[in-house]
Amino acid sequence: MSENRMDNLVEVSHLKEYFQISTGMFSSKPLKAVDDVSFNIRRGETLGLVGESGCGKTTVGRTLLHLYEPTGGEVRFEGKPIRTKANINEFRRKATMVFQDPYSSLNPRMTVSDIIGEPLDIHKMYRNKSEREQRILELMDRVGLNSEHASRYAHEFSGGQRQRIGIARALALNPKFIVCDEPVSALDVSIQAQVINMFDELQDEMGLTYLFIAHDILVVRHISDRIAVMYLGKMVELADAKEIYEHPLHPYTQSLMSAVPQPDPKVARANKRIVLSGDIPSPLNAPSGCPFRTRCPRATAACAEAMPEFKEVAPGHFAACDKI
Amino acid sequence: MSNKLSMHVNVDDFLPATEEEKRYMVQMRPSSTFFKDGMKRLLRNRVATVSLIIIIIITLSSIFIPMFWPYSYDKMLGVNPGKPVDSSYNNLAPFTYGKTELKQIEAGEQVFPHVFGTDSAGRDYFIRVVYGTRISLAVGFFASIIVLLIGMTVGSIAGYCGGKVDLIIMRIVDIIYSLPDMLMVILLASVLKQTLGPALAGTALEKIGSNIISLFIVFGVLYWVSMSRLIRGQILSLREQEYVLASQAAGAKGSWIIRKHLLPNCISVVIISTALQIPNAIFTESYLSFLGLGVNAPMPSLGSLASDALNGLSSYPFRLVIPALVISLIVLSLNLFGDGLRDAFDPKLRT
Numbered sequence: 001m002s003e004n005r006m007d008n009l010v011e012v013s014h015l016k017e018y019f020q021i022s023t024g025m026f027s028s029k030p031l032k033a034v035d036d037v038s039f040n041i042r043r044g045e046t047l048g049l050v051g052e053s054g055c056g057k058t059t060v061g062r063t064l065l066h067l068y069e070p071t072g073g074e075v076r077f078e079g080k081p082i083r084t085k086a087n088i089n090e091f092r093r094k095a096t097m098v099f100q101d102p103y104s105s106l107n108p109r110m111t112v113s114d115i116i117g118e119p120l121d122i123h124k125m126y127r128n129k130s131e132r133e134q135r136i137l138e139l140m141d142r143v144g145l146n147s148e149h150a151s152r153y154a155h156e157f158s159g160g161q162r163q164r165i166g167i168a169r170a171l172a173l174n175p176k177f178i179v180c181d182e183p184v185s186a187l188d189v190s191i192q193a194q195v196i197n198m199f200d201e202l203q204d205e206m207g208l209t210y211l212f213i214a215h216d217i218l219v220v221r222h223i224s225d226r227i228a229v230m231y232l233g234k235m236v237e238l239a240d241a242k243e244i245y246e247h248p249l250h251p252y253t254q255s256l257m258s259a260v261p262q263p264d265p266k267v268a269r270a271n272k273r274i275v276l277s278g279d280i281p282s283p284l285n286a287p288s289g290c291p292f293r294t295r296c297p298r299a300t301a302a303c304a305e306a307m308p309e310f311k312e313v314a315p316g317h318f319a320a321c322d323k324i
Numbered sequence: 325m326s327n328k329l330s331m332h333v334n335v336d337d338f339l340p341a342t343e344e345e346k347r348y349m350v351q352m353r354p355s356s357t358f359f360k361d362g363m364k365r366l367l368r369n370r371v372a373t374v375s376l377i378i379i380i381i382i383t384l385s386s387i388f389i390p391m392f393w394p395y396s397y398d399k400m401l402g403v404n405p406g407k408p409v410d411s412s413y414n415n416l417a418p419f420t421y422g423k424t425e426l427k428q429i430e431a432g433e434q435v436f437p438h439v440f441g442t443d444s445a446g447r448d449y450f451i452r453v454v455y456g457t458r459i460s461l462a463v464g465f466f467a468s469i470i471v472l473l474i475g476m477t478v479g480s481i482a483g484y485c486g487g488k489v490d491l492i493i494m495r496i497v498d499i500i501y502s503l504p505d506m507l508m509v510i511l512l513a514s515v516l517k518q519t520l521g522p523a524l525a526g527t528a529l530e531k532i533g534s535n536i537i538s539l540f541i542v543f544g545v546l547y548w549v550s551m552s553r554l555i556r557g558q559i560l561s562l563r564e565q566e567y568v569l570a571s572q573a574a575g576a577k578g579s580w581i582i583r584k585h586l587l588p589n590c591i592s593v594v595i596i597s598t599a600l601q602i603p604n605a606i607f608t609e610s611y612l613s614f615l616g617l618g619v620n621a622p623m624p625s626l627g628s629l630a631s632d633a634l635n636g637l638s639s640y641p642f643r644l645v646i647p648a649l650v651i652s653l654i655v656l657s658l659n660l661f662g663d664g665l666r667d668a669f670d671p672k673l674r675t
Contacts, residue, residue: 097573105565108589
């Protein structure tokens with residue numbers, strides 16, 4: 001991978017995020033929300049990140065942005081590692097986030113223009129009031145909000161409009177990289193389409209790179225260039241969107257893809273749904289070795305020994321399974 | 325086309341809307357802020373409005389009446405330089421006069437009546453009550469501000485930082501909370517009286533007296549704990565909101581988040597508990613004065629007036645009833661106003 005190193009905007013290596021969960025008065029246990037995850041995001045691409053709820057998708061996004069202090073591992077942005085406070089501060093200008101819940105992610109006591117202008121205020125990115133005003137109106141215009149509504153409060157808007165406010169806020173500092181944490185899950189389908197198309201347009205106009213987190217595979221497939229699949233804090237498969245959709249290699253991804261609803265009944269009937277047995281184990285008591293072995297149809301005794309390596313099984317197609 | 329029963333729609337009957345008509349259809353509601361909404365609800369609450377009016381009247385009169393009242397709070401009317409002490413001014417009933425005043429009235433002069441009579445030292449009682457009210461209100465107001473400032477700072481730091489900082493601060497709060505506050509107030513007031521007395525001599529604060537200053541200190545030291553607990557609780561829940569995370573993602577520091585996001589969202593709780601803190605402080609000041617730990621001698625407060633009145637209770641009951649009534653009126657209306665504020669501003673009670 002060294003030859004296209006320059007192409008990588010974000011490089012994540014062996015990222016770990018453990019939360020200490022207290023199990024008694026004096027004892028605590030690490031909850032391995034993200035355990036040894038490595039991936040790269042190329043300049044200008046959209047990397048989709050899918051997985052069941054509770055598998056650590058959101059934590060990956062937040063730890064990547066150093067909103068949570070990583071327990072281990074390293075994040076490199078534009079080739080530079082993010083370590084010191086100064087690093088992080090600079091990183092914050094170039095990498096932002098769009099949140100899942102358009103209701104709780106906007107402060108109810110702030111007007112739209114204050115919400116959008118907050119990153120500008122924090123980094124003092126303007127010389128005078130009118131410059132700030134102009135920048136805010138420009139951002140509102142860009143995400144399709146009526147600039148007359150700048151002095152309104154967030155509760156006066158619909159969910160889709162609120163998400164647009166959140167996107168305008170993320171764009172305020174002209175970032176290069178945006179973590180989109182399930183930005184459309186809280187919206188209804190028609191609004192989802194509008195917002196997703198807007199993400200597409202913004203990417204073309206501003207040369208943005210996205211980490212797009214979602215649990216809806218169809219949404220992710222539509223917007224992503226490559227897709228990564230997570231299971232219980234670990235990354236199990238990473239490949240081009242088309243490749244992973246049509247030829248999933250990891251047994252978990254295969255079952256995930258077989259569960260995607262098919263609009264064509266003929267195709268739907270022809271496809272066989274792979275139903276997994278059992279429930280997802282608690283991340284507090286993760287199984288030894290491969291985390292998926294308890295539900296995996298191909299599991300053998302060897303799977304309990306060690307975590308299979310996350311390796312390139314086909315060109316550009318990574319998977320963490322020894323049985324491929 | 326002329327058939328009246330025809331269901332056919334005549335296109336000519338429809339005219340395109342003019343610009344003015346189009347504008348009329350756009351519903352533009354003026355943006356209403358949280359504060360405006362709250363004020364509207366507050367003014368609709370009649371009990372709270374009446375209480376507010378009473379508070380304003382009492383406050384204004386305690387400020388302005390001493391400016392034109394002909395008697396002063398510390399002038400003993402029977403004692404005049406160069407003349408023998410005239411004891412007929414002591415213990416006057418309401419609307420009665422001393423000997424020299426009666427002579428003046430006979431001579432046709434206008435004498436300003438002693439509305440509430442005079443006290444045992446011949447001082448006009450009405451103006452003493454007014455001054456007492458002034459002191460009590462000032463104590464209540466400033467003590468609440470001290471409590472608010474300390475409580476808000478400590479509470480928001482504990483709530484936002486969490487972890488060890490929170491643990492240490494909250495244990496200190498628990499310790500202060502577990503002390504019997506009445507005992508502490510009396511202890512601190514008597515200790516501070518000794519130490520503050522000489523330090524204040526000659527300054528403008530001497531007139532108010534070391535007792536009131538020590539009262540403020542006592543409030544500052546003891547009563548911020550409940551305020552800081554309240555604010556910590558609010559901030560603990562608010563800091564989990566995603567907009568705080570969004571602000572962090574944009575690079576905001578702790579102080580920015582507290583100032584811009586956390587405090588504005590718990591400001592209603594802060595206003596309400598401050599409003600309810602004022603009567604509490606007035607009450608404390610009153611009983612301390614009643615115990616003799618309040619203001620210094622000639623300066624009255626409502627509590628010391630009530631305490632002084634105890635000596636002649638059987639002969640002059642009105643001297644106890646008047647300050648007691650004023651205290652009750654102030655405390656009652658502040659409490660009712662605080663309740664009204666809570667109803668108007670607390671989002672949890674809103675339907």
